[in-house]
Amino acid sequence: MILALEYHRSPGRFVAARGLTSTRMGSRLSGMVAGNVAPLRLVNRQAPELPGDGWTRVTPILSGICGSDLSLLTGHSSPYLSPMTSMPFVPGHEVVGRTMDDLPGVPKGSRVVIDPVLSCAVRGMEPCRWCASGQQSRCDHVTAGRISAGIQTGTCADTGGGWSRQMVAHASQLHVVPDELPDERAVLAEPLACAVHSVRRVPIEPNSTAVIVGAGTVGLLTLIALRELTQVGAVYVIAKHGHQKEKAKALGATAVIEPRKAVRALRRVTTARMHTPEMGADFLLGGVDTVFECTGGASGLDTSLRLARAGGTVVMSGMPSGGVDLTPLWFRELELVGAYCSGADGADFADALRLAGSAPLDGYVGTTYPLARWREALNHAADSGRLGSVKVAFDLAR
Structure with a gap:
């Protein structure tokens, strides 16, 4: 059993959260709503199983709280995305962690960041036109294959997510972190890869x-x-x-x-x-x-x-x-x-890891929380601008 924050479908809570944060005080209420009204709970659950060859278990070290996570928890994500998720899922797609199994080129114990897109390669399918061209973020098969529906890690019931003690990831999602890059910078690689992708769009x-x-x-x-x-x-x-x-x-x-x-x-x-x-x-x-x-x-x-x-x-x-x-x-x-996620067949992530090491990013991950303080963490993340923070993250070692 592992400790995890689990999101489960609850239309009533979704509507309640949306209604509360649509008021004039919505920005101030969003953190409270995310922690108290959103359909999120801290549970002990079975660790996700490896779906097949080419997969590894991953122990998250740090996992960021993204604006899209907060939109989901406060009822502001679009219903358009609902068929492309599977319940219950563990959020968290900005992850730096360590692998628990040997893979070719990625030995057990490697420190990695994860490209969260659950593309054809991850799902064990013949590549769609987009995956074949290296544009995995446009994958047409995000509801098919050997794992449940999910546009990315953190929305799929079978993979787990970064807001937990353990998750699984496919070899095609892994990018090894240089030894000299601190965890607090490495956890920014995924949003940096998205920024690189948006500029290249x-x-x-x-x-x-x-x-x-x-x-x-x-x-x-x-x-x-x-x-x-x-x-x-x-x-x-x-x-x-x-x-x-x-x-x-x-x-x-x-x-x-x-x-x-x-x-x-x-x-x-x-x-x-x-x-x-x-x-x-x-x-x-x-x-x-x-x-x-x-x-x-x-x-x-x-x-x-x-x-x-x-x-x-x-x-x-x-x-x-x-x-x-x-x-x-x-x-x-x-x-x-x-501009959704990253692409360029891994080139965006390679550039993101390079920029994470060279750009002046010290202090961008200024506050981390253990999972047990998840309500406080979400409240901080929702009000991070006013509080002077850039990125709030969960520290899974605490």
């Missing part, structure tokens, strides 16, 4: 302009990827909290802007024209070449669409929630691009 022309909406984990890591992997010119970051502004400046942001001042500030630096509609927020005619929406919120996407120039691109890096007025998409002929 669109062409970034040399000296072009970009905006990053949101300076939480996703936004800051996207800034690192932009600066390290492209020849982008000016990068403006919209940040809400003081510590986020300081970190964005340290990572090379051209300027950091408060959300309420974003449109006016970008009007000045891009020489665009600002307009104020009868209802709704201000927008620009003109604007920036590429906008990365990194909050997952409806207001973040709404802002992004209002800042992009005609023919520009908006990349959705945060998991979306809520409805948005898409008129700018139509009128300005924008490109709206999704």
